[in-house]
Amino acid sequence: MVNINLPENSKVKKGKYFKDKTGSNNIRKVNVYRWDPSDGENPRIDTYEVDMNNCPSKVLDILNKIKNEIDSTLAYRRSCAHGVCGSCAMNIDGKNGLACTTSHSQIDGEINIYPLPHLKVKKDLIGDLDGLYKQYQSIEPWLKSQSKTQSTEIYQSKKDRAKLDGAYECIMCACCSTSCPSYWWNGDKYLGPAVLLQAYRWIIDSRDEERKKRLKKVADELKLYRCHTILNCTSACPKGLNPAKAIAEIKKMVAASNL
Amino acid sequence: MENKSPLSPHIQIYKWHISSLVSISNRITGIINIIAITLVCLWASLLLLGESSYEIINLFLNSFIGKFMILGITWSFLFQVLSEIRHLIMDLGYGFELKTTRITGLLVIFGSIILTIVFYLIGKNFI
DSSP states (O other), rough: OOSSOOOOGGGOOEEEEEEOOOOOSSEEEEEEOOOOOTTTTOOEEEEEEEEEEOOOOOHHHHHHIIIIITTTTTTOOSSHHHHHHHHEEETTTTTTETTTTTTGGGOSEEEEOOOOOSBBBBEEEEEEHHHHHHHHHHTSOOOOOOOSOTTTTOOOOOOHHHTTTTTTOOOOOOTTGGGGGGHHHHHHHTTTHHHHHHHOOOOOOOOSOOHHEEEEEEOOOOTTTTOOOOOOOHOTTTOOOOOOHHHHHHHHHHSSOOO | OOGSSBOOOTTTTTOOOOOHHHHHHHHHHHHHHHHHHHHHHHHHEEEEEOHHHHHHHHHHHSSHHHHHHHHHHHHHHHHHHHHHHHHHHHHOOOSSSSHHHHHHHHHHHHHHHHHHHHHHHHHTTTT
C-alpha cells in the first residue's frame, strides 16, 4: 500500500559529527545514513568532514576514505570499483547510482548518501535485496529449448542477437527497481524494472522456445501493469539502459499476441 | 532481528525530475477531473429545477473563487489531455529516451498553461 511516511523505527535522527583532523583547506561535508543492528537505536545521519585534496574522483573513493581513515565502523558493499559488479549501488544526492562511477564533482554542496530506497536495511548502506532476487528467479532467467538437443549449438543471426543489445548489459545492481515509486508501494507483487528488463531479454531471445509461456506469466495486472512510466528507472540506470522502454515493449507484445 | 530492520528512506529523499512530476500530476489532475465532471453534471441537472437554482451556481461561478476554480479545472483538463497524449505515444513504444521524455514532459507542463490562457482569452472574447 502507499505509505508516504516511514515507520516509527525508521525515522532518521541526527548522528555524530566527525571533524576534520588533517587541517586541510579543501573540506567537504558528507552525510551518511547509518544504522547499527546491534544497538536497537533508530537510524541516524553521521556527518564527516573529508579532506578532498587527497581524495580520488568518485563517491566510492570518499566512502573508502571515510572507512580507512575516519570511521572504520561504516558498512557498505563494494567490489570491482569499475561499474561492472553493481555492488556499490546506493542513493547519492537523491538519485540512485553506483558510487564507483558517480563523480563527486557533479554534486553541489554537501554530499548525501543513503542506502537504496525502500529496502529493509541490514546495516548502514546495505539494503536487503532478497525479494528482488526471488523475483528474478521467478522469471526463470535461463534459456529454455526443448527441440534442440543439449549437444548441438543453437545458432542466432546477427539481427536477432542485436535485439538483445540494451538488455543483456544489465548488472542487476537494483538502482532502477529501488528508484521506482510503484515498486516501493507494490514491491511484493510488481516485478519492478530490473526484473522486467530481464524478462524482456528472455522473451525476445530468438533461441528461446517458451516465449508465449513467458509472456503469459508476466502479463498480469500487478506484475507488469504497475509501470506508470514515471521513468525514475531509466534516469537512474548507471549502465544507460532503458527498462521503461522494455516494459512498454512487453506491454505491446502482450497486447498483440493472443494469450 | 528481521522486524527490527528499518526501512530505508524513499520518497523523502528521492529527487524529482520532469517525468516523475508529470506522472504524479497526471494522477492528481485525474482525481480533480472526476470531481469536476460530477460538479458539472450536478450543475446541468439543476437546470431541471428551474431558473432560480441554476442562478445560484451561476452566481458562485461568477465570483472570484468561482472564476479561479473554473480556470483551475480548465488547466487540470488540459493537463490531463496533453499528458494522456504523451502516454498514448509511449504506449506505442516511442519517446522513451531520457532527452525526449524531458522535452515532452515540459511540453505538457507549459502547453497546458499556455492553452489555459488561450481558453481564458477565448472565453473573454478577446480572440
